[in-house]
Amino acid sequence: MYHSVGDCSDDPYRVTVTPDRLERQLDWLGRRGLTGVSMAALLAARGRGRGRGLVGLTFDDGYADFVEHALPRLRRRGFGATLFVLPGRLGGDNAWDPLGPRKPLLTAEGIRHAAAEGVEIGSHGLTHVDLTTADDLTLKRETAESRAALTELTGAPVDGFCYPYGTVDRRAVDAVRDAGYDYACAIDPGPLGGRLALPRVHIGQNDGAVRLFLKHRLHRLRRRPVEGL
Template sequence: MYHSVGDCSDDPYRITVTPERLERQLAWLRRRGLRGVSVADLLAARARGESRRLVGLTFDDGYTDFVTEALPLLRRWDCGATLFVLPGRLGGDNAWDPLGPRKPLLTADGIRHAAAEGVEIGSHGLTHVDLTRADQPTLEAEVAESRARLAELTGTRPDGFCYPYGTVDARAVRAVRKAGYAYACAIDPGALTGPHALPRLHIGQNDTAWRLHLKHRLHRWRRRPVKGL
């Protein structure tokens, strides 16, 4: 799980990695015979029994630096990724973060450019609302309307959803499933499991080679198998 790629000198939420760090991390994967792919490609490969050397890479929020900084590095290292965007904040910024710098978000053209480059586009909701605290109309709008807007924007209905803040409960899972998403990503879904409650591993600026190795080992030890996959 990545977010922004750029200057991380002012990064109170630890959501940013520098382009240099991202490149080292991608190189670390490739040296081990691994390749980053979108979550949709990872799940499809898993269904065929061919996912052993693949790693799903996700980028949350849809910052403009995904296109300017991350995408060239993904191409250089022959990796794919899923970009979770906010169609209700096109061309805006990360107003939901009270601390830290304002980071610009992709416009509609930027999202279409990423999609044309082979990046999977998924929904991160409309406006980055904690769905576990949202009332039912807001929950349904954030989930279903965001899918409809992205379908109109890209010409393809997104298969993937990413819970804002990584928080998820059974009600949010039901709404995402009802809206037609094939899968959804959280961070630590607790007792929830299945394709609509996929756990992810946060990767940050401090993750050097040995930390990546340790995180990988601990992640495999801590997570229960995802039922239904």
């Protein structure tokens, strides 16, 4: 689970890695015979019993720096990824974060460019709302309407959803299912599980070789959410 790729000198929520750090982390995967893929590709491969050696790479929030810094590094290695975006904030910024710098988000053109380069586009909701505290109307808008908007924007099916802040409960899962998504990513879903509450490992600027090794090995045991995401 990645977010922004750029300057991390002011990063109170630990959501940024520098381009050089990302490059070293991707190389770490490659040296171990691991290939980064989109979540859709990972789940499809696992369904065929061929998921060994594949790692799902996700980038939340749809920061504009994905196209500049992450996409070229993924392409050079033949890696795929899933980009979870906010169609209700196209060309805006991370206004939901009270601290830290304002980071620009991708425009519709930027999202279409990423999709044309083979990146899977998924929904992160319309506007980055905690679904566990949303009323019924907001919950439907953030799930169903965001999927419809992205399908129209990209001209392709949108199968993946990512819970904002990683927060998820049964009501949110039911809304995602009702909206027609095939899978959904959380951070630590607690007692929830299955394709609509997939756990992920947060990767940050401090994750060098040793920390990556431990996170890779201990992923199945990890149950602590990451503050601020």
